[in-house]
Amino acid sequence: MPVLVEVENLVKSFPLGRGGPVVPVLRGITAQVSPGEFVAVVGPSGSGKSTLLYCMSGLEPATAGEVRLLGRTVGSLSRNALATLRRDHIGFVFQSYNLIPSLTARENVALPARLARRRISATEIDQALADVGLTEQASHRPGALSGGQQQRVALARVLALRPDVVFADEPTGALDTESGAQVLDLLAKVPGDGRSLIMVTHDLQAAARADRVLVLRDGVIHRELDHPSADDVFTAITC
Amino acid sequence: MLRLILSDLVANARIWLGTLLIALATGTVGAVAASDIRTAIEAGGTDALALYAISGVMIAFTTITALIVAGSVAGLTVALQQRAYALWQLVGVRPAYVRIVVTTQLLVVSLIGSVLGCLAALPLLGPLYRFSLAGSPELADLRPVLGAGGAVPVVVFVTLVVTLAGSRSAGRAARTPPIRSLHETDRPDQPMTAGRWVGGLIAVLAVAGIVASLPGTAPDQLSVPLMLIAPLTAGVLAAFAPLYLARLLRGWTALVPDQISSAWYLARSSTAYGVARSTATISPITVAVALAGGLYAANGTASDGGTVTAGSVVLLLGGPLLLALLGATATIFMAGRRRDREFALVVAAGATRAVVLAAAAWEAVIYTVTATILGAVAVGVAALAGGWAADTGTPSFGLAAIGAVAGIGLLLTLVATVLPTAVALRRDLPQTLAAE
Numbered sequence: 001m002p003v004l005v006e007v008e009n010l011v012k013s014f015p016l017g018r019g020g021p022v023v024p025v026l027r028g029i030t031a032q033v034s035p036g037e038f039v040a041v042v043g044p045s046g047s048g049k050s051t052l053l054y055c056m057s058g059l060e061p062a063t064a065g066e067v068r069l070l071g072r073t074v075g076s077l078s079r080n081a082l083a084t085l086r087r088d089h090i091g092f093v094f095q096s097y098n099l100i101p102s103l104t105a106r107e108n109v110a111l112p113a114r115l116a117r118r119r120i121s122a123t124e125i126d127q128a129l130a131d132v133g134l135t136e137q138a139s140h141r142p143g144a145l146s147g148g149q150q151q152r153v154a155l156a157r158v159l160a161l162r163p164d165v166v167f168a169d170e171p172t173g174a175l176d177t178e179s180g181a182q183v184l185d186l187l188a189k190v191p192g193d194g195r196s197l198i199m200v201t202h203d204l205q206a207a208a209r210a211d212r213v214l215v216l217r218d219g220v221i222h223r224e225l226d227h228p229s230a231d232d233v234f235t236a237i238t239c
Numbered sequence: 240m241l242r243l244i245l246s247d248l249v250a251n252a253r254i255w256l257g258t259l260l261i262a263l264a265t266g267t268v269g270a271v272a273a274s275d276i277r278t279a280i281e282a283g284g285t286d287a288l289a290l291y292a293i294s295g296v297m298i299a300f301t302t303i304t305a306l307i308v309a310g311s312v313a314g315l316t317v318a319l320q321q322r323a324y325a326l327w328q329l330v331g332v333r334p335a336y337v338r339i340v341v342t343t344q345l346l347v348v349s350l351i352g353s354v355l356g357c358l359a360a361l362p363l364l365g366p367l368y369r370f371s372l373a374g375s376p377e378l379a380d381l382r383p384v385l386g387a388g389g390a391v392p393v394v395v396f397v398t399l400v401v402t403l404a405g406s407r408s409a410g411r412a413a414r415t416p417p418i419r420s421l422h423e424t425d426r427p428d429q430p431m432t433a434g435r436w437v438g439g440l441i442a443v444l445a446v447a448g449i450v451a452s453l454p455g456t457a458p459d460q461l462s463v464p465l466m467l468i469a470p471l472t473a474g475v476l477a478a479f480a481p482l483y484l485a486r487l488l489r490g491w492t493a494l495v496p497d498q499i500s501s502a503w504y505l506a507r508s509s510t511a512y513g514v515a516r517s518t519a520t521i522s523p524i525t526v527a528v529a530l531a532g533g534l535y536a537a538n539g540t541a542s543d544g545g546t547v548t549a550g551s552v553v554l555l556l557g558g559p560l561l562l563a564l565l566g567a568t569a570t571i572f573m574a575g576r577r578r579d580r581e582f583a584l585v586v587a588a589g590a591t592r593a594v595v596l597a598a599a600a601w602e603a604v605i606y607t608v609t610a611t612i613l614g615a616v617a618v619g620v621a622a623l624a625g626g627w628a629a630d631t632g633t634p635s636f637g638l639a640a641i642g643a644v645a646g647i648g649l650l651l652t653l654v655a656t657v658l659p660t661a662v663a664l665r666r667d668l669p670q671t672l673a674a675e
Contacts, residue, residue: 054669059587080591087589098584098672100505102512112589115501141512157588 003068004165004196005033005056010065012051025051027219028065033165033198038191040207041200042233043216049200050169052216056198057090057167058082070164087116091158093187095170097150099142105129105153106138112161120160128160129153132186148179155186166190168199172206184209204230244340247323254319255348257573258401261312262349264565265305265397266356267363268558272301273389274364281384289378296466297555300530303470304559306400306438307477307526308566311519313349313405315570317341317412318515319577324412334413341409342402349401350394357390371554407434431481439478446471446620453628461629462537468621469533469614470526470559476613477522484521485514488609502597505585509598510605516574521610523566524648528614530556530563531644532637533621539635540625560644564651567606571655579663583671592664599660603652611645 012026025048033039033056041049054060055067058074067074070089074082091112092098099108109128113120129138132152142150151171158166168187172180184206190197191211199210207213208230215223215236223236248255275297279290317324324337332340364383372378411430449464449471456464488511497504510517534556582595590598618637626634663671 050669059668080593083586083589083591087591092587094587094672096672098587100508100581100584100588102508107508108588114504115589115591115594117501 002035002071003032004035004037004070005198006066006068007031007052007056007062008066008068010052010055010067011063012048012055012060013063025219026055029219029221031214031221033196035164035194035196036192037212038188038197038210039199040210040213040233041198041216042202042204042207042213042237043222044237047216048219049216053167053169053198053200057092058086059092087112089164091161091163091166093151093154093158093166093168093171095173097142097147097154099150099153099157101142104139104141105134105145105156108142108153109157109160112157116161118161124160128156131159132156133182146179148175148182151175151179151183152186155183159186159190162195164194165196165198168197168201170200170202172201172203180206204233207233244344247320248344251320251323253576254316254573255344257569258312258316258345259348259352261309261562261566261569262352262397262401263356263359264562265309265400266353266393267360268301268356268562269305269353269393269397270357270360270385270390271364271367271558272297273393274360274383274385277384277386277389278368278381282381286378286381289375290381292463293551293554296463297558299467300470300555300559301562303474304523304526304530304562305397307474308523308562309349309397309400310404311477311522312566312569312573313345313401314408315516315519315573316345317405317408319574321412321415324409325415328413337413338406338409341412342406345402345405345409346398349398352401353394353397354390356397357385357393361385367553367557371550373550374548404434407432431479435478435481439475442471442474442478446475450624450628453624456628458629461540461625465537465540465621465625465628466534468624469529469536469617472617472620473522473526473529473614476525476617477518480518480522481514484518484609485511487612488514488517488605491609491612492605500594500597501590502594503601505590505594505598506601506605509581510602510609516570517606517609519570519574520567520606520652521613523563523570524607524610524645524652525613525617527560527563527567527648528611528641528644529617530559531640532614532618535637535640536618536622536635537625539637540622540629564648567610567648568651568655571652572659575659575663578659579666579671582660582663583666583668586664586668587672595664596657596660599656600653603649603656606652607645607649610648611641614645615641 008030010026010029011024013022013024015022029052041052043049051060055062058067058069062075069085072085077085100111103111106125106129109125110120126135126138129135132155134149134152134156137145137149145153171187172183175183187197187199188209201207208228211227213225213228213233214221215225225232225236272294275290275294279287279294282290327337328334364385368381368383372381446468449468453461453464492507495503497507585595618641622634622636
């Protein structure tokens with residue numbers, strides 16, 4: 001089976017302030033994500049979950065080790081080539097929505113296609129918004145939407161482009177239970193047809209929906225679980 | 240509380256540096272105008288009469304520019320920190336106290352800036368007078384004087400303008416529910432405040448009064464009143480900007496199709512959405528265009544105009560022009576931190592760095608073209624009034640001056656938008672996105 005995302009002996013360190021000591025966050029992680037797979041990354045705060053996600057997606061350069069995205073070594077790509085790779089093949093969903101405030105919901109959904117000079121019809125955009133239940137809010141700007149609605153626009157933006165892999169960083173972290181469940185239901189539709197979802201979460205129920213769960217602790221993969229229950233995930237994190 | 244104020248000043252150093260810089264520049268420009276009067280008083284006789292003739296126009300130009308630039312910058316200073324004020328309130332600081340703290344910060348920064356500005360003017364006065372009055376040998380022996388009598392009114396004026404303009408914004412910030420401020424971290428709208436209505440209407444009355452007085456003015460006395468019409472009209476346009484600027488921006492930029500480039504599309508939506516920020520940048524450039532265009536239009540229309548010398552341009556326009564262009568650049572610089580996040584959002588949405596840089600450059604173009612349109616309208620009013628009063632039938636529009644100032648404005652705004660964007664793009668994307 002081909003591999004969509006692959007990290008090998010990934011190390012990431014951050015200096016504490018200018019000239020301060022270097023703190024290792026990821027200490028040699030090796031993992032693979034196959035097409036169509038839903039992988040959840042869990043672990044205590046500070047275990048390196050988000051850093052792993054950002055390194056995997058090429059948003060954060062690795063200190064050592066190798067990251068391969070769709071068969072291409074991220075470290076060898078120029079900034080522009082990396083931006084193009086992200087634009088054409090990758091979708092991001094962040095905890096803080098990260099919509100462009102000056103654009104309406106419809107314009108936000110259309111933006112990645114516009115940036116990629118890819119044709120996307122008004123019908124496709126409207127369908128993407130309808131899929132996330134926001135037809136009536138299409139002309140609203142982010143400031144006029146609730147947190148859950150903004151996150152659903154962010155999802156519609158990602159789903160409209162049908163990227164090969166979606167990286168989601170705590171997508172329900174800032175949402176109430178009902179909105180979080182809606183967002184998770186939508187995200188769960190991503191894997192399949194060769195598309196993968198890699199999601200960092202604190203939510204045990206959300207993690208339990210994944211095909212595979214990577215449990216991080218102190219910058220290393222502590223456990224790896226296949227189709228676990230929420231209790232399995234809880235036990236793996238706490239023990 | 241003192242610790243909170245100081246830490247806030249440090250955390251938002253970029254914004255407060257912009258405010259300090261504008262207070263300093265306004266102080267310097269004001270000191271030059273004040274020294275003209277002080278020097279005239281000291282000199283007495285015919286020398287004084289010559290200097291008084293210059294100082295009236297110089298003070299009018301400086302006052303109009305200072306009111307618009309310092310007012311815009313002070314308002315922007317508060318608007319950019321709305322999120323911080325909301326966080327203060329969430330930890331228990333009362334709204335009234337927020338207002339007091341912000342007003343105190345503005346008072347201290349503008350006071351320091353204007354005093355430094357007056358001090359900075361001292362070594363400039365001699366060379367400036369020598370250059371500007373080189374064509375008037377009878378004034379060659381003049382020694383410029385500023386003194387406390389000249390400096391104190393300048394410091395008081397600058398401090399009052401900055402503090403009062405910012406204080407109103409601080410009051411609005413304190414009244415806004417903190418949750419709303421946190422939800423809308425960058426409130427784009429620019430309210431039409433009572434101060435804007437009053438200032439705008441005073442400027443309208445001033446323009447109307449000058450135009451009404453023109454028919455009775457001797458043809459050889461027309462240039463001075465005509466010179467004042469364009470900057471005052473620019474003041475009217477700046478005061479009423481919240482009523483029309485968003486529509487104007489959307490209107491003229493719609494002439495260029497969005498399809499030409501993603502960068503243009505992004506710049507267009509950003510400038511039309513962030514009206515408060517756009518107004519703060521566009522208004523000073525509008526004034527600069529109106530000042531220069533108005534001077535040359537008046538000179539070309541009035542029979543007493545003669546040739547505008549480099550010295551008279553520097554003396555009359557140098558300070559206000561510098562202040563206006565510096566104000567436009569400073570507002571872009573001050574808003575830079577907020578923009579860093581916006582650029583990161585666009586990159587996260589899939590834009591290449593080239594697209595983001597091009598969008599920043601297009602924003603500079605949009606700011607400058609909009610300001611040039613408005614400045615040209617102001618000059619047009621002056622030119623038409625001059626043509627009507629002088630009965631020449633061929634009003635002069637000072638097009639070369641408008642073009643020159645617009646060109647300088649474009650260059651400065653390009654530097655102010657593109658350079659910080661290039662620096663911002665080198666920063667770590669996840670960190671920038673997680674900054675709030």
